[in-house]
Structure formats: C-alpha cells, structure tokens
Amino acid sequence: MIRELVQLSELPFMKTHTFRLPKKTLFGINAVERVGSEAREFGSRALVVTDSNIQKAGLFDRVREKLEDEEIEVNTFDEGGAEPTLEIARSAADAARKGKYDLVVGLGGGSVMDMAKVASITVTNTKDIEEYLGVDKVERPGIPMILISTTAGTASEVTKNAIIVIPEQNLKTAIVSPHNLADVAIIDPTMTLTVPPSVTAATGLDALSHAIEAVMSTGANPVTDSLALESIRLIGGNLRQAYTHGDYLEARYNMALGCLMSGMAFGNAGVCIGHAAAYAFSVKHAVSHGVSCGLALPYVIEFNLNACIPKLAKVSESLTGKTYLTMREAASDAARSVWELMKDVGLPTSLKEVGVAVEEVEEMAENLLGITRLLASNPRKITKEEAVLLFERMWEGRLGEED
Numbered sequence: 001m002i003r004e005l006v007q008l009s010e011l012p013f014m015k016t017h018t019f020r021l022p023k024k025t026l027f028g029i030n031a032v033e034r035v036g037s038e039a040r041e042f043g044s045r046a047l048v049v050t051d052s053n054i055q056k057a058g059l060f061d062r063v064r065e066k067l068e069d070e071e072i073e074v075n076t077f078d079e080g081g082a083e084p085t086l087e088i089a090r091s092a093a094d095a096a097r098k099g100k101y102d103l104v105v106g107l108g109g110g111s112v113m114d115m116a117k118v119a120s121i122t123v124t125n126t127k128d129i130e131e132y133l134g135v136d137k138v139e140r141p142g143i144p145m146i147l148i149s150t151t152a153g154t155a156s157e158v159t160k161n162a163i164i165v166i167p168e169q170n171l172k173t174a175i176v177s178p179h180n181l182a183d184v185a186i187i188d189p190t191m192t193l194t195v196p197p198s199v200t201a202a203t204g205l206d207a208l209s210h211a212i213e214a215v216m217s218t219g220a221n222p223v224t225d226s227l228a229l230e231s232i233r234l235i236g237g238n239l240r241q242a243y244t245h246g247d248y249l250e251a252r253y254n255m256a257l258g259c260l261m262s263g264m265a266f267g268n269a270g271v272c273i274g275h276a277a278a279y280a281f282s283v284k285h286a287v288s289h290g291v292s293c294g295l296a297l298p299y300v301i302e303f304n305l306n307a308c309i310p311k312l313a314k315v316s317e318s319l320t321g322k323t324y325l326t327m328r329e330a331a332s333d334a335a336r337s338v339w340e341l342m343k344d345v346g347l348p349t350s351l352k353e354v355g356v357a358v359e360e361v362e363e364m365a366e367n368l369l370g371i372t373r374l375l376a377s378n379p380r381k382i383t384k385e386e387a388v389l390l391f392e393r394m395w396e397g398r399l400g401e402e403d
Contacts, residue, residue, distance in 0.1 A: 031187065049107070054108050117162040123143045124140045153207050204235060214265040214271065216312070274300040299393055301335040
C-alpha cells in the first residue's frame with residue numbers, strides 16, 4: 001500500500017501546484033477610472049512611479065486627476081524608464097523611504113512597475129536593494145501597491161518579479177518574491193492606444209514569449225496551460241491588427257487580455273530557456289526585453305521540439321487557428337509561425353540584425369549556461385555544443401529545418 005502511494009505521488013496529476021496572483025485585478029475599458037477609490041482604501045499620500053513618456057502621453061494626468069478627486073496627495077518618481085539599473089532601483093528606494101507614503105502607484109510598462117515594486121518593499125525592508133536580488137529574500141510585505149499597465153507586454157502588474165540590470169556585469173537579474181504582488185492590478189486597454197507600432201510589436205512578442213515559455217516550462221500545470229494557450233490565441237489573432245491600426249480598440253482589448261493571461265500563466269509556471277537566451281545578449285547590446293525575447297523564441301521552440309511535441313502542437317493550433325494532419329506537423333509549425341509573426345510586425349529575426357558579432361557566439365553560449373535559474377525549468381537540458389549551435393542559428397536567422 002505504501003509503495004502504491006509513492007508511485008501515485010510521482011504521477012503528474014498527483015502533484016500540488018502553488019498559484020499566486022494580486023489580491024485584486026481590475027480589467028476592462030476605463031478600469032483606470034477606479035484608481036482613486038481603490039487608492040483611498042490604503043491612505044491619503046501616494047508615490048506615483050512613472051516615466052517621462054507616460055507623462056508626455058497624458059496618461060499620468062489621467063491617473064493623477066482620479067487620485068486627487070479622492071483627496072490623495074500625489075508625488076512622483078519618474079526615473080523608472082526602460083531596463084532600470086541597480087542605481088535607479090536605489091533611487092526609487094530612497095524616494096519611497098523618505099516620503100512617508102501610504103501607498104505606491106506604478107504607472108507604465110514593465111520596467112516602471114518593477115521600480116514601483118522596489119519602492120513598495122524597500123519602505124519596510126531596510127537593507128540595500130542588492131541584498132534582495134534572488135528568490136524569496138524579501139523579508140516583509142511592502143506598503144500597499146497599485147500597478148497600472150500602459151503596454152500589453154510584460155504583465156508585471158500580476159507577477160512577483162522585479163527585473164534589474166547590472167550593466168557592468170552584463171547581467172539581468174531579479175527580485176522574486178510574493179511580496180512583489182500588487183494589492184490592486186489595473187489593466188485598461190484604453191491606456192495602450194497611444195503606444196507606437198514598434199513598441200506594440202516588441203511588447204506583443206514579450207507577452208507571446210511569456211505564454212509559450214510557460215507552456216514549455218516544467219513548472220506548468222493545467223491552470224497555467226489553459227491561460228497560456230488562450231493568451232497565445234488572442235495574441236496570434238490580434239497583434240498584427242494592433243500593430244497596423246493602433247487605435248483599433250477591439251485589437252487593443254484582446255492584446256491587453258492576452259497579456260494579462262500570459263502573466264498569470266508564466267507568473268506561476270515560470271519561463272525557461274527563451275528568456276535565458278535573451279539575457280545572454282540583451283544587456284551587452286542594449287536590446288530591449290521584448291525584442292530580445294521575441295528574437296530568441298522561434299529558435300528555442302525548435303530546440304525544445306522533441307521534448308514537448310504535444311504541447312507545441314497545441315501552441316501552433318492556438319497561434320494559427322489551423323487544423324493539422326498530425327501532432328508532429330502541428331508542433332513543427334510553431335517556430336515558423338512565430339518567425340512569420342515577427343516579420344509581419346517588423347521585428348528582427350537574427351542576432352546580426354541587432355548588432356551582435358558572429359565572434360560572440362561562444363561567449364553568449366557561456367552566458368546562457370550560467371543562467372541556471374531559468375534553465376532549470378526547461379524541458380530539455382542543453383550542452384555547451386548545443387548552446388553554440390543555437391546562437392549560430394540565431395545569428396544567421398536560420399531555423400534548423402532549413403538544413
């Protein structure tokens with residue numbers, strides 16, 4: 001009997017999965033109008049973390065007005081731009097610690113929301129921010145936090161990750177903690193209507209990479225798979241329209257929903273080799289997160305093909321809406337379908353297009369192998385020789401099936 005129980009415990013359907021999300025999530029057209037009443041639940045003094053582009057687009061004014069309608073005092077930290085460094089994170093921490101705030105509001109893309117997370121946790125956790133890099137190193141909950149996304153990409157508003165770049169080490173690292181989860185996440189598709197085509201494309205591929213890597217991840221479960229596959233369907237069916245017609249609200253709505261679902265999926269299943277491959281070159285060459293993850297995606301799908309044919313078959317079906325004769329045919333089409341989507345929205349499909357030299361292939365392979373936290377979730381182990389081949393294909397822009 002005991003032996004039977006041990007054997008049962010090893011079966012996939014006998015596993016116990018942990019699923020974490022924000023305390024409250026608001027999604028819908030004009031959902032941002034509720035930011036004032038939601039903030040009022042936490043106090044009367046708010047630090048809004050944002051950036052200059054959000055202010056120029058008028059999105060900050062929209063949020064500030066709703067906060068001030070509830071008699072909430074608003075102060076800003078606007079250094080939360082793209083790819084924040086450790087020094088910017090320290091500045092965010094200092095601003096939050098000095099202000100005696102009741103809550104933090106993050107308004108922007110993923111990098112801005114990540115700095116809002118830093119601001120929140122460092123009010124109650126007083127060590128230098130570097131001490132919290134890693135997994136589960138934040139000791140206490142931060143002050144209340146509302147996160148409002150302005151792109152359909154990172155889904156940072158519903159995840160426990162805060163990404164930080166250390167340029168001198170060519171390193172992209174993270175603070176990973178359940179204390180980074182928002183008290184309120186707000187996803188309003190109207191906040192994405194001013195996003196330019198290039199950013200729409202990059203953030204859309206970021207969301208797609210999250211969803212597909214969540215499906216491939218060894219941390220996947222039936223809930224994350226369901227969310228990820230629906231996310232893939234929404235992004236595959238709407239990114240081209242959002243890219244070419246930025247004011248098309250239905251496409252923006254579906255992209256925002258797809259991004260939200262991808263965040264719920266990868267925030268619990270994790271990502272894998274795609275993000276590791278992106279990190280191996282993106283910091284050194286200043287390639288944005290969405291572009292680098294998108295660029296790596298078709299090549300890592302191909303690398304993982306034989307390790308997860310049934311799952312990648314579902315990815316293809318969701319992405320393309322096609323009916324395939326065999327599971328193998330469907331799975332084999334996944335990488336090509338992603339590659340074609342990237343071309344359609346003007347994104348690079350090779351490393352040479354983003355300024356990487358072919359002589360850097362071995363260095364990137366070594367960098368990839370050092371990102372063990374993400375590789376641990378990949379369904380297939382990778383050797384140094386395989387990593388070199390992977391980056392050679394990425395540099396050339398050549399899928400393996402073309403051999």
